[in-house]
Amino acid sequence: MAITYEDVEKRFSEKGLMLLTTKENYRNTTERLAFFCFAHPYEVQPGISYHKLKSGYGCYSCAKIARADNRRTNYAEIKAAFENRDYELLTTEEEFTSTQIPLRYRCLKHPDAKLKPITYHNLLKGKGCRPCANERKAEKLRPKYFIIAKKAFEDQGLVLLDEFYVDAKTKMAYKCPRHPEQVQHKTYDDVKRSGCPLCTNEELSVRQRSSQEEVATKCLALGFRIRDGQEYINAHQKLRFECQKHPEVDYMTNTDNILNGHGGCAKCKSENISVAQKLNFKEGRQVVRRGKDNLAWRGGTTEINYYLREREKEWKQKWLKYYNYTCVISGDRGGKLHVHHAEPFHILRDSVLKKLGLPIYQTIGEYTEAERIKITEGYDEQLLKIEGFSIKEEYHKEFHRIYGKGSEANRENFILFKNKTASELWSVKVISEPGSSMPEMF
Structure with missing residues (x-):
């Protein structure tokens, strides 16, 4: 049965198109026919035969959109991909138009991190949260950095006790061979600059410590002599002293007390008590030592x-x-x-x-x-x-x-x-x- 012009016009109408070729100009089903697409009214269509129209051809722009719709990943699939990475997709389904636009998201491991939007294709390539990427990178490098950190401790003469490296700001346990009884802690950044603080303090103490001759001379100037056979270590070490006024008196105190005027001979102190005070003690009266009679008297000032x-x-x-x-x-x-x-x-x-x-x-x-x-x-x-x-x-x-x-x-x-x-x-x-x-x- 022959296909009439009305049949062709009806077919175009079913496709959402309007046939522009008139009935007088229509010859057969194989020639190109001009048409108009209601979905894209401003586009010039190249024309199409009736047989091509029956095969599924039509408006070029409509076909392009249809192909894109067939290939487009749906929102649910994209959301699942973000969730698999422990991300929360913030772009809503209404805002989603295509996989080419950047999508807003939040990392559940680092909720406070400021993250740039990312496209779905970049997400599939492995890109995403920068803090997570840094952690994965650090995890790979930790064995290498542990060897470097261990060498830094050894260069300072220290023995590293920890077997796991976190980062340069995290303290690690160690022992100093000179102080093996104490477990100390230092970061990698700190151990690059200095070693055991106990050793440093000891070295400073040795450099700043006065010699035994200097201390003995100062004490002698105040009327006290360090007994022979004693080694001076520091100002808080107790030594046996001899009073120059009373050489028979032998007592223990430290040089800090002697040099600051707090330590002294008991006989010298008793001699400072006035005759009137001795009488008061003898008669049992309460003694209130004031002025020059007070042992703390320093000229009345x-x-x-x-x-x-x-x-x-x-x-x-x-x-x-x-x-x-x-x-x-x-x-x-x-x-x-x-x-x-x-x-x-x-x-x-x-x-x-x-x-x-x-x-x-x-x-x-x-x-x-x-x-x-x-x-x-x-x-x-x-x-x-x-x-x-x-x-x-x-x-x-x-x-x-x-x-x-x-x-x-x-x-x-x-x-x-x-x-x-x-x-x-x-x-x-x-x-x-x-x-x-x-x-x-x-």
Whole structure:
């Protein structure tokens, strides 16, 4: 049966197309027929025969979309692929248009990580969360880095106890052959710069320790002699001393007590008790030792010293803040810090009283109200001219142990002490860490 023009027109209509070739121009089913696609009204169609139309051909753009729909991965499959990687797909099904657009997601292992959107094809290639990738890379490299870390510990003369390397910031257990009883911990970054801290402290102690001859000379100047046959190790070690005034007296104490005036001969102490006090003891009366009769008597200035030092709180805070609460010797911030006077306190106190023409009384109460005002104003004025240095307690004690608290405890000697101690302290850091440099405070 012959195919009429009406049959052809009906077939085009069923395909969603409109036949443009007129009935007068229609000849047969093999010639190209012009048509119009309602889905793509602005596109020029090349024309198609009736036989091609029956075989499934039609609008080129519609065919392209159909092929894309057949090949397109559905949203459920893409979501499952993300979940298999422990990711949560944030792009909704309404927002999803094709696999070519980047998709937003979140890693369940690293929920706080900021991740860039990724396409589905890149996901299939193995790309994804950067922290996860770094962890996988680190896992592969850990055996290699463990060997490097172990060698770093061995180079410092240490024995590594851990058998697993995490990262350069995680501490690892080790033992020092010189201190085998103690298990210590260090990171790989730290062990590259320094070794056992106990060994370092011992080396610093040896370098800073005074010789036995120096200590013996200082003690002898105070009237005490170290008994023969004793080896001096440190200032806290107890030794047997002999009093020069009473050589028959033999007692134990440490050099720190001797040099700071806290240790002494019991007979010397008893001789300081006045005759009146001895009479009081003999008669059984209660004894209240005041003034020169008190064993702690230091010229009657204890209470005035306390009174004036109480006025230094703001001055001390000023210099601590100036040095940012940092020790001028070690460069360490915080801890127990003292403020060292560039000029000794007693010289500052005496200069104020001398300028006012006042004597040194035992207590501040022995001065009149007008005199007290003049003393405090004069002291505050002098204190503003004095420089202070933020320094750790141990270095402050060591400085006064060497130079005392008299005129030798001046600014010039402090600078010498600061430079010497700091250079010895930082030489260890400079050797183990070439990039280190000594702190410059003043």
